[in-house]
Amino acid sequence: MYQVVKMYGDMEPWWFLDGWKDDIVQVHEFEHYYEALKCYKKEWLNLHGAHSSFNSRSSIMTAFWDIEDQRWCEECDEYVQQYYSLALLTDWQEIPEEMHRPAYDRQSDKPNHRACSIKKNKPQV
Numbered sequence: 001m002y003q004v005v006k007m008y009g010d011m012e013p014w015w016f017l018d019g020w021k022d023d024i025v026q027v028h029e030f031e032h033y034y035e036a037l038k039c040y041k042k043e044w045l046n047l048h049g050a051h052s053s054f055n056s057r058s059s060i061m062t063a064f065w066d067i068e069d070q071r072w073c074e075e076c077d078e079y080v081q082q083y084y085s086l087a088l089l090t091d092w093q094e095i096p097e098e099m100h101r102p103a104y105d106r107q108s109d110k111p112n113h114r115a116c117s118i119k120k121n122k123p124q125v
Contacts, residue, residue, distance in 0.1 A: 002036035003089045004028040004043060010071070012055070012063040013085035016094070023085070033090075033099065040088045047084055058105040060088040060095060 007013060009023030028043075030036040040060060048054060051064035063083040070079040088095060 001091055002030045002033055003087075003092060004030070004036055004039045005085075005087045005089060006043060006047075007085040007087070008082065009085075010073070010080040010082055011085075012083055013061040013087040014057060014059065014094075036088055037101075040086065043086050047086060051084060053108050055107040056104045058100040058102045059097075060099075060101055060104055062086045062104070 004027070005013075005024055006026040007020075007023040008025050011017060011020065011023065013020075028036070028039050030039065037060070044056075044062060047062070047064045052066050054062055054064045056062040063085050065081055065083045067081075069082045071082055072078075073080045090096070090099075
């Protein structure tokens with residue numbers, strides 16, 4: 001089973017830190033990879049039209065952001081960037097390397113990596 005997952009939060013989609021699923025705002029599920037890829041492309045174009053910056057990976061994951069979209073993090077005592085993320089997953093895991101799409105490995109801007117340092121440094125269970 002394949003999932004096209006949209007998220008909103010302070011982590012780019014490739015981190016998969018504890019609690020990453022809490023940032024999910026929408027899920028589309030498909031039995032076939034190419035149906036999921038078609039959905040991913042459609043969602044990618046929608047998000048690209050709405051946000052000024054993006055960073056895509058060949059693993060078919062993208063983070064979109066607007067530099068002004070930040071929130072105050074009480075835990076780490078600083079503003080952290082908020083990302084609209086999109087990922088194509090298989091059984092809730094990163095897709096295998098043989099399914100990566102090199103043409104998707106591109107960016108329009110350098111990500112603002114002011115993500116919550118406490119979340120990033122928290123050990124995974």
